[in-house]
Amino acid sequence: MNKIKDLKWGVTTAAYQTEGAYDKDEKGLSIWDTFTQKSHKIKDRSNARIATDFYHRFEEDIDLAVDIGLQIFRFSISWSRIFPEGVGVVNPKGIKFYDKVINYCLKVGIEPWVTTYHWDLPQKLQDKGGWTNRDVINWYSGYVTVLRDHFADRVKHWVLINEGIVCVGAGYFLGVHAPGKRGIRNFVSSTHHLLLAQAEGFKILKERTGLQVGTAISCTKIEPYRNTTADHKAAIRIDTLMNRLFIEPHLGLGYPDNDFPVLKRISKYYKKGDIEALKTDFDFWGIQTYAREVVKAAWYIPYLGAIQVKPKKRNVKTSVMGWETYPEGAQYFLERFAKYNPKKALWLSECGMALSKKEDDQIRIEYYQKIIEGMKTVLDKNINLKGILLWTLVDNFEWAEGYIPKFGIISLDRKTMQRQMKKSAFWLKKYLSNIKL
Template sequence: MSKIKSLIWGVATAAAQTEGAYRTDGKGLSIWDVFTRKTHKIKDKSNAKVAINFYERYKEDIDIAVSIGLKVFRFSISWSRILPEGVGKINPKGIAFYNNVINYCHEKGITPWITTYHWDLPQKLQEKGGWTNREVINWYADYVTILRDHFGDRVKYWILINEGIVCMGGGYFLGVHAPGKIGIQNFLVSTHHLLLAQAKGFEVLKKKKNLKVGTAISCTKIEPYRNTSRDIKTAKRIDALMNRLFIEPHLGKGYPFQDLPILRRMSKYCIDGDEDKLKVDFDFWGIQTYTREVVKSTWYIPYLGALLVKPKYRNAETSIMGWETYPKGIPYFLNRFSKYDPKKPLWLTECGVALSEQEDDIKRIAYYREVISGMDSVLNEGINLKGILLWTLVDNFEWAEGYIPKFGIVSFDPKTLNRTWKKTAYWLKEYLSNIKL
């Protein structure tokens, strides 16, 4: 039997991008609810107040996933739906909603996975400093305790924080994502607190036996533009930022400041014992990769000294978001992560390609065919890959890009919210039925 047949296939979603119902049944505001009021920050001036209304149509979407043949349904919890103030009084209707989602998954024979944090911090906590406030470690731990106690009896697989580098980089350094903060100091302190919170969250969840707890790391292949010492060093510097900063502290390696000197400033936010608190032996690694970046050295970019060489100047194929479409990054990072610990289970917890409304969905099928080829190659090398979760099921609100990029294998009508299978969904259903033979 081909090893590719052993893989578990599923889909990944996120609360802030799909649920809508932003003030329904006692939900508090999140940082994204507030950020999208600044319409100039969102490309199509949209918001996620309704999104695809997963809150009311969750059964329909789970049914679609089951009909396609998917075995895992990964969704995130809206912190402010559980705790409208971020802390304190629990919203029973929020608990009831996620209980309904979990129970329906089990009823339909698809395994629910929970992501505890997918970028939507309660606004009330942001008003207290958000991730720049060290107290966020305790806020997060208390929140995760609530999730464990209410859902841990029926959900075995947990992802703590989704793509830390993206939510901290976009939200606390560049200001292009919620909450829109800018500056290296905001980035460094929030990153340190997020990693400490994640380690604490792991400890909280593991107090319940049999839970499998991991994290989802955003990975971007970084290459030098020229084969010069300056560009090679620049690529190593950016790789430390994009692909090591949110991994190595958990492995006990500390922050990679030798290759990214600006990280030495992190020491001002560290207190005695933090280095040990950061160490986490996750049950699995979730790997998420979409693109490749090529960089060259430059003197006028502060802190990083790097300039991205845009794909159009490299004749690279790009998505509607301007990212290079790079499925080759999948076997590269699966190999790279396996070197940290060859026995550690690996999951491809997100991958996908964004197309425009007008593009033929055949392009998405071609992308996933390349993904399958890459996974097959690493399985044949003996790498401990367990499964793949597609991003995503239904086209949804793609953060600052609004509804312009289409990542879903199912589309929706923005007026009626009715779902329509794309060519990829039909192809995937046939593929999954055939590999079972």
């Protein structure tokens, strides 16, 4: 039986949020490069053209992760760094960069994990419709094939698509993330195509023996505001959208459209064999959870029929992002997903807490202490938890929030690019050293 000392610890990062060098070495533009050109889309009017400058400082960051005692370094690959045009000619300079990152990880003794897609679609493909265009299945398959052929000899753990619901929900339904599209038609088509693409990506990577291939699922605890039938039904709809839509089709359960009838619109985009093609027996599931949302029925909200009751209205303290930070969600979702398949390997592949620049980092330590208590309970229940990857290493560009939220256990001076370990990093280093004794 796994104990807390047997878990693997690591960190998760993302290409667009860290690399910078947005136009260096023949990299093409991504949808986020384009989206952030309109500065009003980002809360602090910033962009990630430099970000944390991981492109030039990856050795320093990996060394910091090793010094803390982390065993896994999960990073994503920029599709437009590999294919500047999205498809076609491979950029050898892009391949060379990720070769250097992977090789350095192996040199210093930390395991590299690759996320193939963390929201930064090449702009050239978005110009053709992006995830709303069924051709994206072939575009993604070609991209994953190149990643496999170049990196699978050294990278054994692969995360296919990071948080599909956020990618299409924020980017193709609400329009608050790149590419800034809105509407139910964009949402349902991109959802179906993304899931099909992920299923194809799994098959491509599994053509190589010895690879562990999984997905990373965004999970948000949803609760009804009032003990009424209407609010309970609203909570079920939102829970279906947030926590079931991007796993149940892969489990062979089909789309959960009985509990969220709007999803029936996806059938317009079906082709023969699609539902069967969605079935994917991932080697592991990555659970990623940050917040709790409380909802109430709202007939006037299109498609959802629900609205969030803001934490402040509930007299609940929020993070700098306005979220109700909810470490209890880790235990809840690990237990919930274990019910789908008790044998499936589970990872807590992202969790973290956003603080403002002025807040005491002790708050982050207490957050992770609660996460650890939840993991201990999960392990006591013989749930197949393998490890935890923190979000994130260095304070980075946090999408539409810019640089305001600080998720890192290491701070960044954006003028000098100097890194400095926070209280939480020193605490974690001591904790990891102690549990190995």
